[in-house]
Each structure stands twice: as structure tokens, then as C-alpha cells.
Amino acid sequence: MDPRLEQLHLRTRRHFLQQSTAGLGGIALTSLLSGETSASRPADNPLAVAPTHFPPKAKRVIYLHMTGSPPNLDLFDRKPELVARDGQDVPDAFLAGREFAFTSGVPKLMGSPRKWSRAGESGMWMSDAIPHFHDVADEMCVVHSMYTDQFNHAPAELFVLTGSPRSGRPSIGSWVTYGLGSENENLPGFVALISSGVQPNGGSNSFGSGFLPSVYQGVQCRSQGDPVLYSSDPPGIHRDLRRKSLDALRDLNEMQAAAMGHPETMTRIAQYELAFRMQAAVPEVMDISQESQRTLDDYGATPGGSSLANNCLLARRLVESGVRFVQLFDWGWDFHGTNPNEGITDGLTRKCATMDKPVAALIRDLKQRGLLEETLIVWAGEFGRTPFREGRTSGSNVLGRDHYPDAFTIWMAGGGVKAGYEYGASDELGFSVAEKPMHVHDLQATILHQLGLDHERLTYRFQGRDFRLTDVHGEVVKDLLA
Numbered sequence: 001m002d003p004r005l006e007q008l009h010l011r012t013r014r015h016f017l018q019q020s021t022a023g024l025g026g027i028a029l030t031s032l033l034s035g036e037t038s039a040s041r042p043a044d045n046p047l048a049v050a051p052t053h054f055p056p057k058a059k060r061v062i063y064l065h066m067t068g069s070p071p072n073l074d075l076f077d078r079k080p081e082l083v084a085r086d087g088q089d090v091p092d093a094f095l096a097g098r099e100f101a102f103t104s105g106v107p108k109l110m111g112s113p114r115k116w117s118r119a120g121e122s123g124m125w126m127s128d129a130i131p132h133f134h135d136v137a138d139e140m141c142v143v144h145s146m147y148t149d150q151f152n153h154a155p156a157e158l159f160v161l162t163g164s165p166r167s168g169r170p171s172i173g174s175w176v177t178y179g180l181g182s183e184n185e186n187l188p189g190f191v192a193l194i195s196s197g198v199q200p201n202g203g204s205n206s207f208g209s210g211f212l213p214s215v216y217q218g219v220q221c222r223s224q225g226d227p228v229l230y231s232s233d234p235p236g237i238h239r240d241l242r243r244k245s246l247d248a249l250r251d252l253n254e255m256q257a258a259a260m261g262h263p264e265t266m267t268r269i270a271q272y273e274l275a276f277r278m279q280a281a282v283p284e285v286m287d288i289s290q291e292s293q294r295t296l297d298d299y300g301a302t303p304g305g306s307s308l309a310n311n312c313l314l315a316r317r318l319v320e321s322g323v324r325f326v327q328l329f330d331w332g333w334d335f336h337g338t339n340p341n342e343g344i345t346d347g348l349t350r351k352c353a354t355m356d357k358p359v360a361a362l363i364r365d366l367k368q369r370g371l372l373e374e375t376l377i378v379w380a381g382e383f384g385r386t387p388f389r390e391g392r393t394s395g396s397n398v399l400g401r402d403h404y405p406d407a408f409t410i411w412m413a414g415g416g417v418k419a420g421y422e423y424g425a426s427d428e429l430g431f432s433v434a435e436k437p438m439h440v441h442d443l444q445a446t447i448l449h450q451l452g453l454d455h456e457r458l459t460y461r462f463q464g465r466d467f468r469l470t471d472v473h474g475e476v477v478k479d480l481l482a
Contacts, residue, residue, distance in 0.1 A: 046215050047189050049181040052452025057416025057481070058376040059183070060319045061176065061447065062326045064312075064359060065161070067200055068153065068334030069381030071401050072409035073430050074112045074344045075352075077144055078125040081428040082387055083111030090388050094431045099151060100386065100402050102336070107388035109429065110399065113345055122420030129352045132360035138420035139363050139372070141480055142411040145424025145433040148383050148440045151405045153201040153334070156382035160440050161206050161327075163469045170210035170460075171218065172444060173325035175469045176451060178209075178216045179458045184322030187282065191318055191326050192218035193311040196354075198331035201382070207327050211462040218327055221286060221314070222306070285321050288313050299361040309358035316365050319375055330355065333381060337393040337400015344399050363413055376415025376450050380443075384408025387430040407433050410443065415450050418482045441474035449476045 073079060088109045095106075114127035120137030133140070150156035155165035162169040170178070173190040182189030192207040200206040207218030288296070288310060289303035296302070300309040308330045315326045332351055334342065341347045359379065366372040385401035385408070393400045407426040413419070424436035445455040448469065455474055459466040 046213060047177065047182040047185070049183060050179065052180065053454040053457055054452050056450065056452030057374075058414070058450040059374045060324050060326075061173075061376045061378065061415070061451070062315045062319060062328070062362070063172070063378045064328045064330070064380070065157070065200070065206075066333040066355070066379070066381045067157070067196075067198070067329050067331045069156075069383050069385065069403070069408070070333045071335045071344050071348065071385040072144075073385060073387060073401070074114050074335075074348060075127050075130055076125070076142060076409040076411070077426060077430060078116050078127075079111065079387070079426075079428065079430050082109060082430060085109050085429070086111035094429070098406070100391075100404070102390060102392050102402055105391065107386070107391060107402075108394065109387060110389045110401070113399065114348075120420060122422075124420070124422055129348050130356040132356040136360045136363045136413075139367065139413045140411045141413060141417040141419065141421045141423070142409060143423045143438055143443075143480070144407075144409050144426055145436050145438050146380075146384070146408045146410050146440070146443065147433055147437060148405045148408075151383060151403045153382060153403075154203075156403075156405070157200060157206055158202040160380065160382050160443070161202065162210065163441065163444060163471055167202070167205045168210055169467070170212045170216070170469070171205075171207050171327075172447065172469060173207060173218050173327050174209040174212050174216040175458060176325045176448070176453070178212050178460070179448075179453050180324055180451060182322065182324050187285065187318070187321055187323050188219040189324040190216065190218045191323050192220045192329065193314060193326065194220065194329045194331075195306065195308040195311050196331035197306075200329045200331075206329070211467070212460060218325075221282065285317050286314060288317070295365070298365070299358045301358070307358075308354055312358035312362045313365075316362055316369075316371075319366075320369070320371060335385060335400055336390045336402065337396060337398040338390075340398055342398070342400055344401065347398070366414060372414035374415065376417070376447065377413040378410070378443075378447065379412070380410035381408070406431065412480070416482050417450070417480050421480070423477070423480055436479070438477055439473070441470040442477050444470050445474035445476050446480060450481070 073082070086109060089106050090109055112127065114129055116125050116127050117134070118124065119126045119134035122138050124137050124142060126134055126137065148156055148159060150159045150165050158167065158169070159165045161171050177189035190207070194200070207220070209217035288301055291313065295313070299313045301307070301313045302310065308328070311328050315328060318326050335344055335348060337343050341350070363372065363377065366375050384404040384406070386404040388401075390400040390402045407430060424438060425434050426432065427434040448455045448458060455468060455470045455476075459468045
């Protein structure tokens with residue numbers, strides 16, 4: 001037998017797959033990793049800063065998600081006609097073709113029991129539930145004409161944060177870090193902070209990377225205990241030994257990369273190195289005890305505690321340190337009225353007291369430090385609340401509202417959006433958008449636009465097609481832009 005044929009005959013399948021860049025493993029990984037971002041990056045640094053599609057107005061985002069969805073008609077969207085018709089049956093015309101989570105029978109209209117006044121030089125109406133927002137009204141860009149396709153919590157939350165009501169799509173923070181990279185090589189590009197003791201309705205999918213490489217997923221940090229779970233060295237392992245272990249792993253991975261040619265192997269090396277650097281950098285940036293007492297008091301923050309106030313202060317420290325996207329989740333905004341804490345009188349007052357002070361402080365703090373112009377703040381829930389009473393609690397003394405997708409309010413600040421500005425409107429009873437409708441995909445497109453990303457060009461190829469955050473929808477709402 002020809003020696004060359006004999007050598008070929010003795011090769012095993014393992015030899016073939018190791019030495020062929022077109023092996024089955026290579027084909028699979030190439031398919032998974034073949035997405036195109038706004039610019040190519042070194043294989044060993046998937047979080048390297050990449051150029052934008054066009055000059056950005058914002059460099060970073062702080063996204064505050066009020067899990068459960070606040071009652072917009074009791075906070076920002078004043079409806080005197082609804083108050084005048086309080087207790088009347090909802091007209092059939094407003095119910096036809098609409099779905100609600102829990103309401104049955106003919107519901108009763110419910111005007112807001114809150115007291116209202118104009119805030120700031122802009123004169124926008126705000127209720128007495130959010131007194132600290134009155135002080136920063138002239139920094140806010142309030143959208144009264146949001147609408148969504150979903151009316152249950154988990155699908156609606158996933159829809160507003162990932163562009164799809166089903167699990168498996170990358171979150172907006174992952175898309176942003178995929179498109180832009182990170183400005184601090186010692187910190188994650190995307191950090192998630194959770195308050196009020198409960199995970200988001202969509203679980204970790206609400207800040208996950210979906211089919212994007214896992215290096216772009218949100219890293220959940222905590223204000224108590226280890227800032228990042230499992231980041232501390234285990235007993236008996238000191239930092240020098242951890243360094244030697246990582247060096248050995250790096251050598252093995254580099255050998256595999258040379259043999260297999262898989263770009264994901266180099267990404268794995270980068271992740272290990274980032275985790276090692278994070279062990280030193282994250283505890284320092286998460287230590288709010290370094291802040292002045294005046295700053296702590298302004299936010300209402302307490303070192304060593306766990307609260308939205310602490311997380312707002314941490315968000316400022318993180319973006320100040322170069323983190324690209326900070327996602328805050330705060331549980332407890334589902335105001336059905338099934339118990340006193342869910343009522344839109346005393347319950348809403350108590351809940352807002354934990355939120356509007358630190359969020360207003362965040363706006364002022366960023367502005368004072370010269371960071372607000374380049375930091376886009378977004379405040380939103382996953383949908384709105386009904387202009388009528390929750391069906392299950394209609395006989396209760398506690399006032400509550402049902403889920404409602406057709407009209408709700410969100411606001412933004414900084415990052416190149418108009419300040420002291422109101423956009424769109426719902427009708428006189430708050431049932432539907434009357435002026436300038438803005439869909440969830442429009443919000444996503446506008447956020448990306450402020451970061452210098454074209455939502456139609458920021459794509460990733462997965463399972464044979466190009467995906468994007470906004471699916472095949474979305475328009476940048478240029479009227480919001482300064």
C-alpha cells in the first residue's frame with residue numbers, strides 16, 4: 001500500500017476533526033459566531049470598543065424597569081374627565097375587542113384619587129405620589145403615548161426588553177454591548193441590579209444574551225455579600241494560585257485555538273481574564289461607603305443594605321467607571337389592589353417613596369458631574385393600567401387597576417433627548433392613544449439611535465437569518481431628540 005494512503009487510513013475521526021477547519025464542530029461554531037457587529041473586533045477581546053454607525057448623543061444607558069408596571073393614570077397622565085365620570089359603567093365602545101388580565105363583567109370607571117399640580121418651568125402635570133420628580137421635571141422627556149402588544153407580565157417584560165414576548169432573544173443591554181463594547185476592561189459592559197427582593201418577571205432572560213455569545217449577557221451584581229456570585233476565591237485558593245491556574249487554562253485554550261481554529265476559544269480566554277480582573281475592580285466600584293454622607297442622604301442610600309436607592313447610586317458609580325449599560329429592576333409595581341400595599345392611595349404613596357427620591361437624585365447627580373448629557377436614563381414598566389377598577393377587587397376599599405397595553409407613560413432624561421418635554425397623548429379617559437403613538441419597538445429603535453446604532457443594521461445571524469432587537473419593526477422617534 002502507498003505509505004500516503006496508509007497514513008490516511010490510520011487517521012481517526014478525532015484527527016480529522018482536530019485538523020480540519022471545516023469539521024462538524026467548526027461548522028457549528030461558525031454558524032453560532034458568524035454575527036456581524038458594527039465593527040470587527042480582535043478575537044481575544046469581544047468587548048473591545050467598536051465604532052458607532054454615526055455620531056452618538058449618548059455613550060451609556062441606565063434603564064430603570066419598574067417590574068409590574070406603575071399606574072400611569074395616578075402618576076403622570078392627568079385625566080379630569082375620568083375623575084368627573086368616576087364610578088360610571090365603562091361604555092361598551094371602549095371594551096369591544098380588548099382583552100384584560102382579570103376583569104370580568106362591566107367594570108366601573110375610576111378617576112385618580114391623587115392630587116395633581118404642575119411641575120417645573122415646563123408645567124407638566126404630576127401627581128402628589130412623586131413629589132421629588134416635580135423637582136427634576138425640566139430634565140424629563142415624558143411619553144404619554146406608549147403602547148404594546150402584550151398584557152401579561154412576563155411576555156410584556158420580555159417584549160419591552162428583548163423585542164420578543166418569548167424567551168431566547170438577547171436583551172437590549174446585550175445588543176448594546178455587542179454593538180459598542182465596553183469602556184472599562186476591568187468591568188462588565190452590562191450590569192443588572194435588582195431591588196425589592198424579587199427577580200424580574202422574565203427571569204434572567206430579561207437581562208440575558210439569548211443567542212448572542214454569553215460574554216454580552218448582563219452580570220447581576222449585589223449590594224450585599226459578594227458583588228458577583230461565585231467571584232470570591234474558595235477557601236485555600238489565594239490570588240497568586242488563581243493566577244497560575246488561569247495561566248495554565250490559557251495555555252491549554254491557546255493550544256486548542258491553534259489546533260481547531262475556533263474563535264469562541266479565544267473568547268473563553270477573554271472571559272476568564274475579565275473575571276479575574278473583576279475580582280479586584282467590582283468590589284471597589286460597588287462600595288458606596290466611599291460616598292459622602294451628603295450624597296448618601298440625597299439618594300436615601302445605606303451602605304451594606306439592599307434597596308433601589310443603593311442601586312441608583314451604584315448605577316451612577318458604574319457608568320462613571322465606564323460600564324456601558326446598567327439595568328435596574330425594582331419589584332412591587334403591580335397595583336391590582338388585592339391588598340393595601342397594592343392600592344393606588346396609601347400603597348402607591350409608600351412604594352413611590354422608595355423610588356422617586358433616589359431616581360431624582362440620580363438625575364441631579366449625573367448632571368452635576370457632567371455625565372447626564374452622555375447618559376440616557378429610561379424609566380418604564382412593561383405596560384399601563386386600566387382606567388377602571390380591577391374586577392377582582394371592585395367591592396374592596398382598596399383601589400386597584402388591571403393590566404392595560406393600549407396606552408401608558410414612560411420617560412427618559414439626558415442622552416440627547418429633549419428636556420422638559422411631553423410627547424403624545426392618550427384620550428380623555430386614558431383608553432387609547434390619541435396623538436403620536438409610540439410602540440415598544442419605536443422606543444428600542446430610539447434608544448439605539450441615541451447610542452449611534454442603526455437598529456436596522458445592528459444584526460446577528462442565527463439559524464440562517466439575521467435577527468435584530470426590533471425584529472422587522474420600529475422607527476426612531478425624532479421628535480424626542482434635542
